[in-house]
Amino acid sequence: MRSTVIKSVLTLVVLGAVFVVTFNPDIYKAGLISAYFSLAVACGAIILLNIRPYLADAVLVVCGAVLLALADYFVFGFDRYIMSVFSFLGLSAIAVLGVRSIWADGREQRILLCGFIPLVLFIFSEWSATSLLDLTEKLHPRTLDLFLYHFDGSLGVQFSFVLGKMFVQWPWLRTISLLFYIGLPIPLTLVYVRHLVRKGTSALPIIITFLIVGPVGVIFFNLFPAAGPLHVFGKAFPSNPLASEQLRHLLLQPIPMHALRNAIPSLHLTWVLLAWWNSRGLSWRTRSTAFLFLFFTILATLGSGEHYLIDLIVAVPFALMLESLKSIRSRRREALTCFSFGSGTVLLWMAMLRFAPDFFWISPIIPWTLMIATVVASLWLKRRLAIQPIASEQAQDARQEHELVATV
Numbered sequence: 001m002r003s004t005v006i007k008s009v010l011t012l013v014v015l016g017a018v019f020v021v022t023f024n025p026d027i028y029k030a031g032l033i034s035a036y037f038s039l040a041v042a043c044g045a046i047i048l049l050n051i052r053p054y055l056a057d058a059v060l061v062v063c064g065a066v067l068l069a070l071a072d073y074f075v076f077g078f079d080r081y082i083m084s085v086f087s088f089l090g091l092s093a094i095a096v097l098g099v100r101s102i103w104a105d106g107r108e109q110r111i112l113l114c115g116f117i118p119l120v121l122f123i124f125s126e127w128s129a130t131s132l133l134d135l136t137e138k139l140h141p142r143t144l145d146l147f148l149y150h151f152d153g154s155l156g157v158q159f160s161f162v163l164g165k166m167f168v169q170w171p172w173l174r175t176i177s178l179l180f181y182i183g184l185p186i187p188l189t190l191v192y193v194r195h196l197v198r199k200g201t202s203a204l205p206i207i208i209t210f211l212i213v214g215p216v217g218v219i220f221f222n223l224f225p226a227a228g229p230l231h232v233f234g235k236a237f238p239s240n241p242l243a244s245e246q247l248r249h250l251l252l253q254p255i256p257m258h259a260l261r262n263a264i265p266s267l268h269l270t271w272v273l274l275a276w277w278n279s280r281g282l283s284w285r286t287r288s289t290a291f292l293f294l295f296f297t298i299l300a301t302l303g304s305g306e307h308y309l310i311d312l313i314v315a316v317p318f319a320l321m322l323e324s325l326k327s328i329r330s331r332r333r334e335a336l337t338c339f340s341f342g343s344g345t346v347l348l349w350m351a352m353l354r355f356a357p358d359f360f361w362i363s364p365i366i367p368w369t370l371m372i373a374t375v376v377a378s379l380w381l382k383r384r385l386a387i388q389p390i391a392s393e394q395a396q397d398a399r400q401e402h403e404l405v406a407t408v
Contacts, residue, residue, distance in 0.1 A: 014098035032087035041090030064092030142254035153247035163303035164238025180296035226263035230305025
């Protein structure tokens, strides 16, 4: 009896929280109609229908979304936006997922909770991301964009401007790339939930890694604040880059700028790279989805003018550093090596970009060699990290997967 009362109260709390979020006009305007936030919320449907691929749950989600939309549009009189539809689907799925988690038992309840709780944390992190970036801007009113732009110029090719011109010439490529860019939560959610279905709670380190990318990334944004060439050149991007000779003699100094500090390292690339790495062992559909997001995110980060090429290069050892954290607790030598290399390489790049920018202009061979070495060494270390340390762990995962298939 007591258990039933507690579960009933928790059910009311979950449903009440969904209603508060849905019917709050400030949350609606600031989040539920936002492309990024609405897709993060919509991932609730991905999690629910992967854990419980049942028609009844799908019908509940759709019916709940319709009721929430009707209430917002016709009862509360909110303006209609296409992205709000994704929010309503996600909120409805969160309600169903939360209630199912409360009333389930045993392993099924653990799996549902492992889907529900990280989802709520992920949505909260998405909501708080802008505040953290705004704080970074207040702490650093000037950015170091000129130093990054100066480095990219030493390569002989301004890749952000090249991709930007391609986006202008082929609008369809820009549209597709930006859709993948905005849809970042999808591959993260898909990779995690597929591992969750297969491995159970042993998949938790994957979502923990995804969740800490943002907070750790903000720390590095404060070490080297930058915003991207679009915010430096404005309407002149991507048609009017500086000539090589102008770049060589560019006066490097911090410049005032009103824009989010999110340039180095590129967290978008970090996330999709981690999704691709962690899709190993999953179905070809999931692997293909993760790769498509990786490919088009690279195009979007550069072509949109939000990042310099060096941002993407530094993101590789940054991703390696975060990926290694999953194995550090086992004190594997490979994990400690990866963490040390990843963190050290990121900090070394930042130091050289800030305090030795002319070094890269001695010859284009120098920056190209350093970039290639950074990526190759990071991928090689990641490959070593991916090797299973002992066969018994593989057998344990196989047993867990077999038990979950039988019970979920």
